[in-house]
Amino acid sequence: MIKCHTPHTLAAFLSSLLQVSSLQSVSCGLDTPLPNVVIVYADDVGWGDLSCYGASKIETTNLDKLAADGVRFTDAHCTSSTCTPSRYGMLTGKYPFREGIRILPPNAPLIIPQDTYTLADLFKSQGYSTGVVGKWHLGLGDGGQAVNWNEAVMPGPIELGFDYSFLLPSTNDRVPCVYLENHHVVNLDDSDPLYVGSKPEGVEVTEYPNAKVTPEAMTYYKSTHGHNDTVIGGVGRIGHMWGGKSALWDDETMADVFVEKAEAFVKAKVDQQQPFFLYFASQDIHVPRMPHKRFHGKSGLGYRGDALLQLDYSVGAIQTILEKYGVKDNTMVIFSSDNGPVYNDGYADGSVVLTSTKEVDQGHDGSGPYRGGKYQIYEGGTRVPFIVSWPEKIIPGVSDELFSQIDLMASFGDFFNLDLSNIEALDSKAEWNALLGGERKFDKAILEESFFYDHKKRRPYWQIALRVGDWKYIEVYTKEKFVNYKGLKLKADDTMLFNLDSDLSESNNLSSSHPAKLAELSKLYDELVFNHE
Numbered sequence: 001m002i003k004c005h006t007p008h009t010l011a012a013f014l015s016s017l018l019q020v021s022s023l024q025s026v027s028c029g030l031d032t033p034l035p036n037v038v039i040v041y042a043d044d045v046g047w048g049d050l051s052c053y054g055a056s057k058i059e060t061t062n063l064d065k066l067a068a069d070g071v072r073f074t075d076a077h078c079t080s081s082t083c084t085p086s087r088y089g090m091l092t093g094k095y096p097f098r099e100g101i102r103i104l105p106p107n108a109p110l111i112i113p114q115d116t117y118t119l120a121d122l123f124k125s126q127g128y129s130t131g132v133v134g135k136w137h138l139g140l141g142d143g144g145q146a147v148n149w150n151e152a153v154m155p156g157p158i159e160l161g162f163d164y165s166f167l168l169p170s171t172n173d174r175v176p177c178v179y180l181e182n183h184h185v186v187n188l189d190d191s192d193p194l195y196v197g198s199k200p201e202g203v204e205v206t207e208y209p210n211a212k213v214t215p216e217a218m219t220y221y222k223s224t225h226g227h228n229d230t231v232i233g234g235v236g237r238i239g240h241m242w243g244g245k246s247a248l249w250d251d252e253t254m255a256d257v258f259v260e261k262a263e264a265f266v267k268a269k270v271d272q273q274q275p276f277f278l279y280f281a282s283q284d285i286h287v288p289r290m291p292h293k294r295f296h297g298k299s300g301l302g303y304r305g306d307a308l309l310q311l312d313y314s315v316g317a318i319q320t321i322l323e324k325y326g327v328k329d330n331t332m333v334i335f336s337s338d339n340g341p342v343y344n345d346g347y348a349d350g351s352v353v354l355t356s357t358k359e360v361d362q363g364h365d366g367s368g369p370y371r372g373g374k375y376q377i378y379e380g381g382t383r384v385p386f387i388v389s390w391p392e393k394i395i396p397g398v399s400d401e402l403f404s405q406i407d408l409m410a411s412f413g414d415f416f417n418l419d420l421s422n423i424e425a426l427d428s429k430a431e432w433n434a435l436l437g438g439e440r441k442f443d444k445a446i447l448e449e450s451f452f453y454d455h456k457k458r459r460p461y462w463q464i465a466l467r468v469g470d471w472k473y474i475e476v477y478t479k480e481k482f483v484n485y486k487g488l489k490l491k492a493d494d495t496m497l498f499n500l501d502s503d504l505s506e507s508n509n510l511s512s513s514h515p516a517k518l519a520e521l522s523k524l525y526d527e528l529v530f531n532h533e
């Protein structure tokens with residue numbers, strides 16, 4: 001299905017680099033080996049959470065250094081304001097709303113069909129070794145029946161093009177609280193098998209406290225609404241699990257474990273002289289925020305701030321690893337996040353309560369100047385930190401170009417001279433030049449999506465936004481339409497129109513006062529969302 005127009009020649013490589021605008025000049029050695037690529041994907045980290053993006057209450061030293069040595073994007077986006085959809089979008093190059101992708105429950109099957117072409121497949125086709133370390137949250141198993149965690153757990157990342165995987169299977173607030181290395185749960189003891197969701201009758205395995213029955217078991221901090229099923233490590237989790245005690249992870253060492261696994265992967269590939277693609281998906285700073293004790297109290301911003309420092313540590317550790325094995329200069333490191341910030345997301349960890357427009361904790365505003373955060377369609381939900389470093393090639397700078405994580409797939413395809421035109425519904429645009437800090441080549445339109453369940457009104461809000469330059473057009477759907485969507489031409493219940501140039505905080509809806517702009521964007525929206533081939 002995927003063809004290489006030409007082999008990856010030096011000429012092709014040079015021409016791809018020459019597309020870079022004068023904004024970013026690059027130099028190219030004659031014996032350039034393929035660059036390694038590391039995507040560091042943070043969880044729930046907002047635009048305003050890093051000091052290089054203007055946060056003044058916290059110092060994210062290593063991320064600041066990465067930004068100072070690379071390109072820091074000010075208008076880059078994840079596809080969605082929640083985790084599973086954003087990860088789906090980045091790894092497949094397809095907008096998640098096309099398949100109705102939502103946050104997955106603990107025991108969900110793999111939501112990316114095995115024959116899907118992924119970012120890992122793309123790198124693998126070019127001779128890279130591919131690895132994923134960290135949070136997965138894209139489901140595991142074939143969906144025909146509940147996953148048997150005591151046998152080979154598949155399909156998963158290995159079946160999607162990754163040669164190696166070391167996973168936190170779902171989220172750190174969901175069971176099962178065990179690591180999965182390739183197809184197997186790590187350190188599982190046969191005499192205490194692991195069950196998730198339900199357990200067979202009459203089986204004797206470790207029983208964990210149920211937070212609803214014994215709330216006093218939540219000794220780390222308390223949790224509420226849905227996060228109070230199984231208590232593991234003194235914290236309530238979403239979903240039920242039994243057994244697998246020897247395999248339980250320790251939240252406070254999770255970041256160190258991921259760094260250790262990343263190091264082993266990098267070392268092995270350098271030893272084998274093979275280029276590598278590593279998708280390093282940190283659990284920080286998703287709830288429950290339980291950083292290692294060495295970070296406790298260090299930020300002055302509570303557990304959330306301390307977890308940010310731990311994330312910053314992980315980024316520094318990865319840089320140190322790349323340096324140690326002599327590959328730092330020719331490794332492209334991309335740092336970003338799967339959605340915007342949230343403070344109180346179910347745990348009484350000292351964070352302030354979510355407000356409808358802004359979340360500010362002790363003067364620290366995780367969405368910076370933007371409105372909203374996680375779960376929301378406003379800029380705070382999807383405009384996230386995005387930093388690209390590649391010491392050998394990139395001249396440091398700041399890019400204000402619109403960029404979406406959806407564009408990573410085709411941009412790398414461009415770099416490798418691949419023809420991706422046959423990939424089903426590929427939304428990805430080949431923006432290699434923009435990725436290196438230059439100008440965007442294709443239209444300046446990207447889509448953003450959010451799905452929010454309003455517990456009070458008991459109905460979901462599903463929203464898709466179109467960004468074109470400074471204009472932002474949003475369609476809002478409610479329950480019936482949400483349920484029926486898929487190939488149907490729907491009329492939204494509501495529309496919004498903002499101009500970010502004059503209204504950064506999206507507070508002035510111009511849909512009545514600017515009918516011509518509204519009609520123009522509505523037409524383009526229909527083309528991109530509904531008439532997409």
Ligand code: NG6
Pocket residue numbers: 043044082083084103137171173225226227238286287339345346
């Ligand atoms: C929500 C959880 C939230 C978080 C989120 C996933 C409730 C009430 N809320 O359903 O705590 O786990 O899912 O976050 O259960 S994400 O970053 O992985 O999308």
Ligand code: CA
Pocket residue numbers: 043044082083286338339
């Ligand atoms: Ca997230």
